[in-house]
Amino acid sequence: MKKIKRNLNNLSIKWKIFYYLFGFCAILLIILWLFQTTFLESFYKSIKLNQIKSNATTISKNIDNDNLVDLIKDISMSSDSCIVIVDKNSEATYEYSSYRNCMLNDISLIQIEYLISKANDNGGELIGYYDKNELKFGNIIDPNYPFNNDGNYVVSIETPQTLIYVKNILKDNGEQITLFISSFTTPVNATISTLRIQLIYITIIMVVLSALLAFIISKKVSKPIESINSSAKVLSKGNYDVKFDSKGYKEINELSETLSYTATELSKVESLRRELIANISHDLRTPLTLIAGYAEAMRDLPNENNFENAQIILEEANRLSALVSDALDISKLQSGVVELDIEEFNLTKLLDSSIKRISELVKSGGYSILFEYDNEVYVNADESKISQVFYNLLINAINYSHDDKEIIVKQKDLTDEVKIDVIDKGEGIDKEDLSKIWDRYYKVDKNHKRSFSGSGIGLSIVKSIMILHKTKYGVDSEKGQGSDFWFYLKKSK
Ligand code: ADP
Numbered sequence: 358m359k360k361i362k363r364n365l366n367n368l369s370i371k372w373k374i375f376y377y378l379f380g381f382c383a384i385l386l387i388i389l390w391l392f393q394t395t396f397l398e399s400f401y402k403s404i405k406l407n408q409i410k411s412n413a414t415t416i417s418k419n420i421d422n423d424n425l426v427d428l429i430k431d432i433s434m435s436s437d438s439c440i441v442i443v444d445k446n447s448e449a450t451y452e453y454s455s456y457r458n459c460m461l462n463d464i465s466l467i468q469i470e471y472l473i474s475k476a477n478d479n480g481g482e483l484i485g486y487y488d489k490n491e492l493k494f495g496n497i498i499d500p501n502y503p504f505n506n507d508g509n510y511v512v513s514i515e516t517p518q519t520l521i522y523v524k525n526i527l528k529d530n531g532e533q534i535t536l537f538i539s540s541f542t543t544p545v546n547a548t549i550s551t552l553r554i555q556l557i558y559i560t561i562i563m564v565v566l567s568a569l570l571a572f573i574i575s576k577k578v579s580k581p582i583e584s585i586n587s588s589a590k591v592l593s594k595g596n597y598d599v600k601f602d603s604k605g606y607k608e609i610n611e612l613s614e615t616l617s618y619t620a621t622e623l624s625k626v627e628s629l630r631r632e633l634i635a636n637i638s639h640d641l642r643t644p645l646t647l648i649a650g651y652a653e654a655m656r657d658l659p660n661e662n663n664f665e666n667a668q669i670i671l672e673e674a675n676r677l678s679a680l681v682s683d684a685l686d687i688s689k690l691q692s693g694v695v696e697l698d699i700e701e702f703n704l705t706k707l708l709d710s711s712i713k714r715i716s717e718l719v720k721s722g723g724y725s726i727l728f729e730y731d732n733e734v735y736v737n738a739d740e741s742k743i744s745q746v747f748y749n750l751l752i753n754a755i756n757y758s759h760d761d762k763e764i765i766v767k768q769k770d771l772t773d774e775v776k777i778d779v780i781d782k783g784e785g786i787d788k789e790d791l792s793k794i795w796d797r798y799y800k801v802d803k804n805h806k807r808s809f810s811g812s813g814i815g816l817s818i819v820k821s822i823m824i825l826h827k828t829k830y831g832v833d834s835e836k837g838q839g840s841d842f843w844f845y846l847k848k849s850k
Pocket residue numbers: 749753754756757781783784785786794795798799800801802810811812813814815816817839840
């Protein structure tokens with residue numbers, strides 16, 4: 358069983374669809390055969406019974422009508438039945454049959470009385486079947502059958518199965534009469550054999566058609582999947598230029614689009630990875646070259662063994678370490694392992710002390726940092742991460758401020774939030790670069806010399822921290838007009 362299941366799972370979609378469709382047709386055919394052969398008789402019987410019952414109702418409704426005779430004739434002809442009306446003395450007052458050998462004609466008086474009283478006991482109606490010389494009402498066999506008044510057999514052996522329906526009817530004048538309707542319940546043999554021959558033809562046509570249909574559908578469905586599969590195999594080998602252009606139906610179109618999108622995204626990641634390696638190695642190489650150069654000079658030339666050179670080595674080593682810790686930070690932030698340590702703190706104080714510390718460092722370069730605020734503001738956030746954000750923005754403002762070395766930090770106290778702006782009057786950013794500067798290792802000008810250390814991932818760290826805080830952040834900038842980097846935080850009171 359397991360083996361069959363495994364084999365089924367390993368089948369190609371083409372064959373699977375083919376088998377399913379074929380199975381579906383086989384089931385349809387089996388149902389058709391069952392209905393046309395095994396169940397045909399019972400169907401025919403129940404249809405016939407319903408027809409007779411509805412005819413009996415029509416007759417009983419028109420029992421006092423003048424045209425009753427014509428009506429009975431019509432009904433008898435159209436429904437292939439034999440109709441007899443018997444008066445209260447059990448004498449037939451009217452009889453009509455659309456066929457010869459109506460068995461009601463041969464019925465004995467005792468029997469008529471027996472049937473009328475049975476119908477009375479049964480709420481006014483009685484349904485019986487004649488088959489193999491027995492007349493049955495449910496499970497009860499009529500004891501008066503099959504002999505007639507003369508003691509002879511009533512119906513010949515050849516008479517097919519017959520249904521007898523008895524209904525007592527009350528006329529307007531209070532007289533009770535009884536309606537007998539009988540009709541054959543076995544379909545005509547010729548019809549059955551015609552149906553069987555037809556069924557054989559239908560089966561052959563269905564098998565051929567379904568095989569053809571299954572073949573066409575399975576081909577149509579499987580072709581685009583096969584083509585996507587082969588393109589995906591190319592993609593898995595690292596060829597990101599592969600095209601997914603299979604079309605045919607909605608799901609395949611969507612899959613094609615998703616895979617095309619994946620391929621472009623993968624190619625972006627790939628080029629980002631290359632860029633990243635190039636950037637990191639470039640950024641690492643510069644301080645390393647300096648460190649090696651100065652150390653060598655200090656070792657070989659006694660004059661160079663001085664404080665300034667040692668200081669340069671120290672600064673470059675610090676730069677390297679900052680670079681490495683930034684790179685670690687961003688990978689941690691972007692891998693989602695970092696959790697925020699949210700607590701209430703004085704944001705204004707934090708900004709102020711950061712500004713003072715950095716001002717001290719860049720004072721010699723002629724930079725001035727202005728802090729504008731109205732009142733002290735408390736926020737609920739991760740203090741060290743917000744400090745990192747602010748530090749990165751401030752360092753960038755210094756790095757890109759060019760000749761106008763004035764930097765303004767604004768704290769705007771809004772109703773529920775506080776907005777921080779870090780504004781420089783430097784080179785600004787081109788419109789097309791605005792959305793890209795938040796990407797890891799993206800630099801507008803690859804050769805820009807920073808006055809301060811810069812790892813190339815400062816803004817990417819800012820972005821990740823802001824996303825973790827679920828807060829708004831952004832930049833307003835124009836080329837040559839300076840930049841305004843801003844972010845919001847929710848106030849705690
Ligand atoms: P970097 O170490 O290169 O400054 P960042 O991620 O901090 O890395 O910044 C990414 C890029 O955004 C920078 O290379 C620069 O082109 C641009 N940028 C950032 N801040 C400013 C600013 N204040 N003015 C102009 N350009 C900026």
